[in-house]
Amino acid sequence: MRHRISDWDNAYANGINIPQGDRWPAAWVEPAQQYREALSAEGRAKLGLVYGGKPRNRFDLFLPESRPAGLMVFVHGGFWIGLDNSYWSHFAKGAVERGYAVAMPSYTLAPESRIADITIEIGRAIEAAAEEVEGPIRLIGHSAGGQLVTRMITITSPLPEAIRSRIANVVSLSGVHDLRPLMNTKMNDKQRIDREEAYRESPALLEPIPNARVTCWVGAAERYEFVRQNALLASIWKGLGAETEAVEEPDKHHFNVLDGMTDPNHPLMEALFS
Numbered sequence: 001m002r003h004r005i006s007d008w009d010n011a012y013a014n015g016i017n018i019p020q021g022d023r024w025p026a027a028w029v030e031p032a033q034q035y036r037e038a039l040s041a042e043g044r045a046k047l048g049l050v051y052g053g054k055p056r057n058r059f060d061l062f063l064p065e066s067r068p069a070g071l072m073v074f075v076h077g078g079f080w081i082g083l084d085n086s087y088w089s090h091f092a093k094g095a096v097e098r099g100y101a102v103a104m105p106s107y108t109l110a111p112e113s114r115i116a117d118i119t120i121e122i123g124r125a126i127e128a129a130a131e132e133v134e135g136p137i138r139l140i141g142h143s144a145g146g147q148l149v150t151r152m153i154t155i156t157s158p159l160p161e162a163i164r165s166r167i168a169n170v171v172s173l174s175g176v177h178d179l180r181p182l183m184n185t186k187m188n189d190k191q192r193i194d195r196e197e198a199y200r201e202s203p204a205l206l207e208p209i210p211n212a213r214v215t216c217w218v219g220a221a222e223r224y225e226f227v228r229q230n231a232l233l234a235s236i237w238k239g240l241g242a243e244t245e246a247v248e249e250p251d252k253h254h255f256n257v258l259d260g261m262t263d264p265n266h267p268l269m270e271a272l273f274s
Contacts, residue, residue: 008184011225012079014254024255028087035090036060044096051105051128052121059105059125060085061132062092068101070135070168072272073126074261077143077174079182080110080118081190088142091261094269100138103129111190115147115179115201122148123158136168138272142258143226146175146216150203150233153212170214171272174226174254177204177216177233181225204233212242215271219252226254247271 005011015022039045044063051057072095076088084106092102105125107118130137141149150172152159159167179198182188199205208214214237218230227248234246249257249268260268 005181005225008181009186011223012182012185012187014223017223018253018255025083025087027255028090032087032089035062035093036086039063039096046132049128049132051125054108054121056084056106056108057121057124058085059103059129060089061129062089062096062102062104064096064099064101066099068133068135069099070101070137071103071129071133072100072138072140073103073105073129073149075105075107075122075139075141075145075148077141077145078109079187079191080113080115080144081187082109088258091258093262094260094264094266095138095272097264098269098273101133103132105129111192114192114197116197119148119151119201120158123152126152126159127163130163130166135166137163137166138169138171139167140171140173140261140272141175142173143254144176146172147177147179147201147203150175150177150214151201151206153209153214154203154206155209156200156206157209164209168213169272169274170212171268172214172216172230172233173268174218174222174257175203175216175229175233176226177229178202204229204236207240208237208242210241212237213244214242215245215247217247217249217257217268217271219254219257220248220250221253222257223254245271
């Protein structure tokens, strides 16, 4: 059956296409706050650490009970135009319980920043977090964050080789790996993606670094464009020598696909820590 997208805004719209989708992201605020407070009370949270000169250049660091086995960095979504790291704190739980420190950065949003600028900020955030925690680094990002973490393991990554060599694995959750379709949406009034930037910042249009490992993970009940983008990167990068896997988690949509991050034994966490 032939198919052509005529409504690009709807193709990338999550909330209105999910039953009770308007619950998110507000549904995450309270559990995230409770998690921050609980770990702060135990002396296992460092909040608002600075990695750059702009107001949103901050990250929170959550620590396990013993010496960290390594570092996980979670990069949040919001189409590069919304949200901050405060919504997602409780999603550090699974990795923390596996003995990893977890860094969660905020970044300067569009239209104040271009996506290329956000790429540089995330690189700096990872570097700053890596100075706090020794050992292997595992990256995971959701939606726009999926683009940002996979961008870190391209040959034009802003990360220095010393940091890149520590990256053991990457998971992109519902990631947007080809920015060109977003040029057709109303969101692009703020994102300001043009053809040059799309080619420079789309992981699917770039080459992975040697020995790159990435799992592209999406909810099987998500919008078709997210499912397509998920398979796209895994397929292209496999042909460029990366170790890739594409997973469609049954019955999950764009928001509850994150839930596996709270369970240290969930298959999503197994994929990240494999």
